[in-house]
Every structure is written in C-alpha cells, then in structure tokens.
Amino acid sequence: MPDLPKKKVGLIACSGEEMPEGTVSRRAVREVLEKLRPDDAVALCLPLFLAGGEGERAFARHYPTITIDGCEKRCAAKATEKFSGRPASAIVVTRLREGPGTCAIGSARCLNAAGKKLAEKVARAVASETDRLLGRKER
Amino acid sequence: MKRRIPVVPCSGIGKSLGAVAREAAFILAEDLSPERTKIVALSPLVMGDPETCVEVSGLPAIAIDGCKLECAAKGLAAAGACEVHKIAAFDVLRRRRGLKPEGVSELNEDGRLLSKAVAEEAAAVVDKIVGEDEDA
Numbered sequence: 001m002p003d004l005p006k007k008k009v010g011l012i013a014c015s016g017e018e019m020p021e022g023t024v025s026r027r028a029v030r031e032v033l034e035k036l037r038p039d040d041a042v043a044l045c046l047p048l049f050l051a052g053g054e055g056e057r058a059f060a061r062h063y064p065t066i067t068i069d070g071c072e073k074r075c076a077a078k079a080t081e082k083f084s085g086r087p088a089s090a091i092v093v094t095r096l097r098e099g100p101g102t103c104a105i106g107s108a109r110c111l112n113a114a115g116k117k118l119a120e121k122v123a124r125a126v127a128s129e130t131d132r133l134l135g136r137k138e139r
Numbered sequence: 140m141k142r143r144i145p146v147v148p149c150s151g152i153g154k155s156l157g158a159v160a161r162e163a164a165f166i167l168a169e170d171l172s173p174e175r176t177k178i179v180a181l182s183p184l185v186m187g188d189p190e191t192c193v194e195v196s197g198l199p200a201i202a203i204d205g206c207k208l209e210c211a212a213k214g215l216a217a218a219g220a221c222e223v224h225k226i227a228a229f230d231v232l233r234r235r236r237g238l239k240p241e242g243v244s245e246l247n248e249d250g251r252l253l254s255k256a257v258a259e260e261a262a263a264v265v266d267k268i269v270g271e272d273e274d275a
Contacts, residue, residue, distance in 0.1 A: 015150040016180045017161060026152055030244040045157070047149045047210035050185040075182035082186075108178075109165040 009037075009130045010044045010065040012087070014076040020105045021070030021093040024119045027111065028093075029068055031123035037130050046076055049083060060084035064133045066091065066126055089129040096122055143177040144265055145200040145220070149211040150181060155240040156205035156228045159250055163228065163257035164203050171262040175269060176201070185214045195220045199268050201261055204228065224264045231257045 013029040016022025032041055044065070049056040060080055067076040067087040077090040097105070097118060105115030131137065148164035151157025168176045179200075183191040200220035202212035205228050215223045232238060232253055240250035 013152055014180075014182050015152060015161070016182060017148060017150060017164060017178045018180045022180065026150070027244050029152060034244075043152050045151045045153050045210075047151055047157075047181050047185075047214070048208060050182065051208065051210040051213045053208070073183055073186075073188060075180075075186045075188075078186055079182070109162075109169060 006039075007134060008063060009041045009088075009133050010059050010063050011041050011126060012044045012046050012049065012060070012065055012067045012076045012080055014067075014069045014071075014074075015046060016070045016075070017108055019070055020108050020111060020115055021097070023070075023108050023111055024093045024105065024115060024122055025068040025070045025076075027116070027119035028122035028126055031119060032126045032130065036123055036127040040130050040134055041126075046079065050079055057084045060087075064088035066129050066133070068122065068126060069093065088133050091122065091125055091129070093118070093122055096125060142198060143175055144268055145179040145195045145198060145215070146176045146203065146261065147179050147181050147184065147195075147200065147211045147215050148203040149205045149209075151205045151210070152243060154205060155242055155246065155250055156232070158205075158243045158246050159228045159232075159240055159254045159257060160203040160205040160211070162246060162251065162254035163226075163261065166254055166258035167201075167203075167261045167265070171258055172265050175265055181211055181214050184218050192218050197221050199224065201226060201264055203257060203261060224268070226257060226261045226264065228253065228257050231260060 013025040015026045065087045066089045106112035148160040196219040199222040238249040241247045
C-alpha cells in the first residue's frame with residue numbers, strides 16, 4: 001500500500017492589523033494548529049497567498065480550506081476564491097461576536113481576556129469545521 | 140507632511156518573524172511615532188479595497204516584512220505608494236545574532252526585543268521621510 005499524503009485542511013486567517021477581530025482570527029488559527037488539531041490542519045499565509053505564492057495557492061486548489069476573517073470585508077475568503085477556489089468553509093469573527101453580552105475585546109495589538117476567550121470560541125468553531133471537512137466525528 | 144505615513148507589516152502567520160514584523164508595526168505606530176504613522180492592513184490593500192488603497196496611494200510608505208519574499212513591499216508597490224521603504228525583520232535579526240525569536244501568537248522575550256529593534260529602524264526611516272518632506 002503506498003504511503004499517501006494525509007489529507008489536511010488549510011486555514012487562512014485575515015490577520016487584519018486595523019481591528020482586534022483580525023488579531024482574534026490569527027490567534028484562533030494558531031490555537032487550532034498548536035493545540036486543537038495539530039495533525040489535521042496547516043496555516044496558509046495570506047500575505048504570501050496574495051503576493052502570488054504558488055505553493056499556497058496550489059494547496060488551496062487541491063485541499064479544503066477554511067477562511068477566518070475578522071470583518072465583513074472578508075479579505076481572506078475573497079482572496080481564496082479569487083486565486084484558488086471557493087473556501088469549503090468561511091468564518092467571520094464579527095458574526096461569532098454578535099449577541100447579548102458583547103463587550104470590548106481589547107486592541108489589535110493586545111487582546112484582553114474577552115478577546116482571548118473569543119479567539120478560543122473561534123478556534124473551536126474552526127476545529128469543528130475541520131472535523132466536518134475531514135469526515136470525522138467531532139471530538 | 141499632513142497625511143500620516145502608511146506602515147504595512149507582512150503579518151505572516153507561519154513563522155515568528157511574521158509576528159515580529161506585526162509587533163514592530165504596532166510599536167512604531169502606537170509608541171514611537173503615533174502622530175506621523177498609521178498601520179494599514181495588507182489584505183484589504185492587496186484586495187483593492189478603495190478605503191484602504193486611498194490610505195497609501197501617492198504617499199511614501201514603510202513595508203515591514205518578515206521574510207525575503209517581501210509580501211508587504213510588493214503589496215504597497217502594487218497599491219500605488221510613491222516610494223516603498225523596506226524594513227526586513229530577517230535583516231535586522233542577521234545584525235543581532237544573539238536573538239532567537241520564537242512564538243507567533245505570543246512572542247518570547249527575544250522576539251519582543253527584535254520587534255523593538257525593527258521598529259527603531261523603521262522610526263529612523265520615518266524621520267528621514269519627514270525631514271525630506273520639510274526640506275522640499
């Protein structure tokens with residue numbers, strides 16, 4: 001039996017520096033990569049993706065991707081669709097923030113406790129989508 | 140100079156030097172030169188968001204890149220900055236060989252020191268741009 005490459009999901013965070021939700025997207029992706037699903041996901045670098053990184057674009061053409069955007073500009077989702085293909089799943093942090101009890105989450109430079117908690121919530125959503133895309137039961 | 144100088148970090152997510160570039164941009168725009176600089180996010184810039192592009196069009200700008208692929212510098216040039224001043228975290232690291240930056244979500248102490256050094260080099264570029272503008 002040949003040793004086939006393991007199917008993984010590509011995560012693309014907007015990392016927007018102008019708003020704290022961009023930092024949340026970034027932190028959430030690192031949380032998934034380092035703790036929640038280290039064997040099932042890889043990060044695709046959005047700046048490189050935008051600048052013409054063929055490796056990043058090729059990965060996104062052949063493997064499922066999850067985009068994590070800070071705001072409704074949805075730069076990561078639009079870039080993925082433009083350069084590779086429609087993302088398999090698209091998460092927008094501001095949508096997960098909505099609802100009663102919404103509070104300040106800190107700055108783009110430094111998230112406060114609520115911001116870090118929101119990043120954990122987004123990370124769990126990304127991990128859940130990763131499981132769904134890989135056809136696994138949620139853990 | 141009436142408009143603030145746009146500063147664009149690469150914000151790469153895979154390696155520490157991307158995080159260093161990002162943190163350096165915050166140090167520059169919030170601590171060292173808040174009146175004269177402004178962070179502009181790379182993603183909307185490259186995606187052609189009109190509100191973002193107008194922030195850099197026709198202005199001298201500073202790109203802070205983490206790696207030699209220089210995504211921020213390329214993005215700024217494509218968006219119409221009149222002059223792109225490049226600061227490269229990997230170059231600054233080469234001159235400070237003792238530092239071993241680690242971490243992405245949270246930089247270690249060496250990462251923070253390197254960020255500060257990168258920001259200080261960028262601040263010197265800001266002084267130069269402003270000086271040239273005043274001389275003109």
